[in-house]
Amino acid sequence: MIIAQLFEVGMLLCFGFSWPIACVKAYRGRTTKGISLVFALLILTGYAFGIIYKILSGKVNFVILAYIINFTMVFVYALIYVRNHRLDALKTKTL
Template identity: 45%
Template sequence: MSVFEIIMLVCFGAAWPLSIYKSYTSRSTKGKSALFLVVILIGYAAGIMHKIFHQYDGVVYLYLLNFLMVLTDLLIYLRNSRLAAKTLEMPQ
């Protein structure tokens, strides 16, 4: 277990709750990129796989927590995209 890996994951993970909150309350996709979120998910998934298959330790739970937060943000992004599409479809 590397203390530096833990610090990195905690620092990266600290940003996601605020991002999730802003995405949820703004109901907008402005300033977000689904592609960026997917790339981040792939990175965390790779970290999880590495921990499971090569170097299992408790840090895998930090990777998993971060993965779930990014997935939540992506799902909110998709919800907000649908909300924006419905707004455009409504007659005025």
């Protein structure tokens, strides 16, 4: 069973490497253009389901850490979206 867990971690790592890059780009961009809150919320929901599955199935192992890390990164991405939305609103008011 450890092989299946390693493949699951590999999948999560591949997804996880993109989130820090997306967070930095969104933070530096200071705008919501080109990013989607709905997309981030769907991914958050997917990671939450993965975490809940691990807990309810009794399969809590090292893999859950990858789910938690990815969930946290996507949550930060969503927070950056909220920040950028406020910045966009301020830009609109000043124009």
